[in-house]
Amino acid sequence: MASQLYNPDPSSLVTRDHVHRSVYTDPAIFDLEMARIFGRSWLYLAHDSELPSPGDYVVRHMGTQAVILTRAKDGVVHAIFNRCAHRGATLCAFDRGQAPNGHQCPYHGWTFNADGSVRFVSQAVNYAEVLDPANSGIPQIRLESYRGFIFGNLDNDAGPLSEFLGHMKSTIDDLVDRSPTGRIEVGAYKLRHYYRANWKMTFENLNDTVHPGFAHAASVVSAKAVANAVGGDNIVPTVGMMMANGKPIQFFQDLDMVTTPGGHSYIGGHMGADYTPNTADAYTAALIAHHGAERAREVLSVDRHLMLLYPSSFWHARYQTVRIIRPVRHDLTEMIGFTFRLIGAPPETHVNAIEYCTGANSAASPVIADDLEIYERLLLGNRTGSQEWIPMSRGLNEDRETTNIFTRTPATSEAFIRNQFASWSAMMART
Amino acid sequence: MTEIEDLIHIEAALLDDRRYHDWLDLFTQDCLYWVPVAAEMVSPRDGPSHFHDDRQVMMVRTHRLANPRAFGAEPAPRTVHIVSGVRIERDNADGIVVASSQIMLEYRNRDRFEDDQRVFGGRVRHRLIRTENGLRIAEKRIDLINAEGAFNAMAAPI
16 A cells, blocks of 8 residues: 555645646545545445345445445344454455345354344354453444435544535435335346546546537437438437437536535536436326425426535436445446336336436446546546646636525536535545 | 358357448347346346447447547457357247357457456347348347446447
8 A cells, every 4th residue: 555655645636726636646545535535424325225124235335345234123224344353354245135144254153233243253162251242243334314315424423414415415305206105216226337547537527518529429429320310300218318418518508507515516407308208297197196286396397417426426316316436446436326216106217217327327338438438548648747737627717606505607617526626625634 | 040040140240340230230120239237137127238229229339439539439449259059049929039158359459458358258149030131130138247247338239
């Protein structure tokens, strides 16, 4: 670990409108990020519906550390590190499963309850008056939920989840309120991609509305060529989504971007064009039956593109897709996509979410493949040459409104990147 | 059987030769090209997929591969398919389901040494139907052995 050899000073790496390239290229910075950002933030881990019965577990990551979330017999979900308290081997080899009798270590058979307390120690006679099983459990990780979404925090002194989410709760509300029963459940399958570059590059890309016209030009051109060949009225939604990346930049200049304290952001307005299932009427009727006409209209009128919940998740309420970022190394990152089913909505609604997730998170998506290539080029390029500072000044003087809750800017602004780095440097400076 | 086995080999060879127009011509108008994220998936409606293409998306994909500004395919991937164990699994009113084991080696010269070459492999199932133009592919499903894994950018169809 490079951090043994030198201590980077993170407070000198970010200015109001520039960031030092070492935040992407330096493994020591990455180690510090894992401790000070991923070690202190509320990280979205799992949805309630992933653990329907006692004994159900999933393994998720908090930064580079694997944790096990298990539903205990009393129905409470607990999280513990995926590490045996004896010799330190990992307990779970699968990313989900059933462990009604606790998690048993394959090495010497020590077994732990959902909450990390010791259930069984092998050859206990040898430990008489030597080791107290009651004090040999696995530390529990602090969990809090918002509307069924379970978040964890490695910092016991961190403020409550509600404070962390702040105004961004409204996007989670947006997702859940779209259910005609008020209930949602996670889809059965997740979709993963990875790239050989830094985790922050995804955060700085997904609300960047200037890149699609360039980085995704090839798929826009190709989608248009196909639309011409088959007739514009006949195009399938996936092709329509690709064409939407070709909207003129002025369209995005006119849209709003909203940033909030903590590094979070979302873009208002809708990039996906016509991507509504033709069962919309049945869905709307079900929603009205649940919410009443006025509230249903309110729910459907929320028109937000991606919400970036810094530093670890991406939320698309309208397409019921949530993605989690998993930083592996400074130069290796995984993205994991989940869809949610609006219980009580026509099946087409979930198919719609599934198609969005495929288009937005598959490594084979013509759009995502270009993004992944760009991330890797960013890392390679920033290891080169003598220019150490990267500008993040686009739209610096274009803020539209600042309240004590949020700041509103044009959607073409890099305000969301500046906002991320404001949060980054505040967290990184805290020893 | 020879006709069927030939078609499976020809399809792979057209991909390797980057003859995408001819490749698309092997498929029916309402075809499905599918790479699921789990072998137990029954339908692309069960969950997200690596590839879930109808003919239009296949057209976009192959058109894009020929576009010089498709960064994810710059330089274009070079592939070779190894096709083995072709056998008819089923032959009924829905068509002829042909199973094979396939490995695709893919290479993109990005000056990154062994990272530039990848291996994709698994069980492939073609559902073929007889049309007035001859045998056509109605469905190609590829169950990669690492289907649930995370993938880096993929440009070439498998």
